[in-house]
Amino acid sequence: MKSQITYKTFFIYCEQNKTSFFTDFSDGLNIIYGKNTSGKSTIIQAIHYTFGINDEKHKLNELLNEKVIFRLDFILKKGIEENVTIIRDDDFIFIKRENQPLEKFSGISGNSSKEHIKLKRYLSELFNFNLHLETSGEYKLASIEAMFLPYYVAQDYGWVLALKSFRGLDFFRNFKYDYYDYYLGITNEFDRLEKQKLEKEKKDLENSIKFLTNVEQQKDELNLSKLIDESFISKSIEYLDSYKKNKEELIQAEKNHLLKCNELTFYEERLKILNKVNKSLKSENPLKNNCPTCKQDLPSSLENIYEYSQDVNNTIAEIQKVKDKLKELQSSINSIEESISNLKNRVAKDYSVLINYKIEDFTFGTWLENKTNVKLSENILTQIGETTIILNKKIEELGKFKTEDDIKKERNTRDYQFKKYFTEFLDELEVKKFEDDKYTLLYWMGIFPKQGVELLKTMLAYYFAFNKVIEETDYVHRFPFLLDAIFKEDIDEENRKMILGFIYRNKPKGEQIIFSFAESTKNHNSANEYNGELMKNEAKLILTDLTNERSILKYLNSEQEKYLLETLNLIE
Known part of the structure; x- marks a missing residue:
């Protein structure tokens, strides 16, 4: 189902400076404007x-140094509408x-951390995202960046090269x-994985039939089984010794995992209490607050x-200590879980090695099956038939x-659908047409031979055409x-109006x-x-600042204080 x-709203809060940023969004057009670097x-x-897109972290260093909290509220529609809130506080989401x-x-x-991988899987399931990409010889669920890539033009590389905003x-x-196959509906990554699995099974079955046929022709199974019987006994003893050692290590690791999880729960409860203490202290400020019962001024010495x-100060410091301890414990738990996983894999691998152990095309399973009946030829023809x-x-x-x-034909069809939209948009933006298909077909496309405003308008046509076709x-x-810095170049007024009119007409x-x-x-x-x-006048205008640089955060107002309280209550 399409999601x-x-x-709806975006909120940033800095505890140490008591500053914040807040905006709501319209369901249609939204324009963020202001002074350069504002x-x-x-x-x-x-x-x-x-x-959880950490690729943006290096661009936000100045803001992140202020220890800010981010909160985004949005509506998720999958058949029915649902309100969702996501909050990020440093390493926590x-x-x-x-x-x-x-x-x-x-x-x-860290993108390779166990928790980030859990987050990626959670968001993929939430948004029905199933793109898998090949890495280290296997297909794995694509990163969160790939989920947002079709809908984002970064101000740096996004207006120069396709697929480079992250x-x-x-x-x-x-x-x-x-990437293009997934978004154009050419093939499903799970289908490809299933196809590879079936092709491997087919090859194994063909090899099995070939082996059985050779044995049937040679009629020498009895002598062969006698020769290898002793070797398989030795291999079995070797496996049992290894299994005992690994199993003992696994039991100890699982005990350590339980202890660390209990300790993590303790510190999570402690953090909740400290957050409540911190909130309570804020309401007891001797310089600002009245008596909560009689409302009279409290005498302050x-x-x-x-x-x-x-x-x-002590409460804030203790909160930070507990947060650091939580990170340390989570890291330790993840490490132990990885160790447990490795031990289980080692046990499974040892068993796999035993099962796949071969001498003259005889496996461990074959040996067990024929140990009491070394004459194999009686059931060979039956096995060939079943296989x-x-x-x-x-x-x-x-x-x-x-x-x-089939895939080439589908790619070609979707390529020309994209080309139709792309060339129409280039005409609308008054960009000279490309003569070579390598600049108009997605799977052939390279760097556009354009510069300045012509390149910007070409990239704009590309993004809108791709968005339309998917x-x-x-x-x-x-x-x-999301299109960041649409007037990145020194653009004349005529082209400014052309670009804004294009966005409005083709949103x-x-x-x-x-x-x-x-x-x-x-x-x-x-x-x-x-x-x-x-x-x-259909666009929602969101002003950062027209006079000051790096001025996104302003002093917290009373309305935002209510929003902050709700945010803190959520994460506590």
């Missing part, structure tokens, strides 16, 4: 960071769905083909003020999968379309679009004037 999300890109990057318990992920700053994705083998400040039946069934199952020619793929999720139907641009005194028109002239 769709719509952002935080427009920061908002877009921070939204992705909130979902909390996700709250309607009528469901809070989900917590601890220690997600780093590292092209390290996956055949990334471009797998220097000793009271010092004691209160010391209590606050042939299984082989024919596998061949029949493989027949339901697409052939390479809209026709039944299972593909739909996210808000994804029934979906959200959020884009940003810098506003300065050099501009002929303000964002408000563009909105009225070109967009019928």
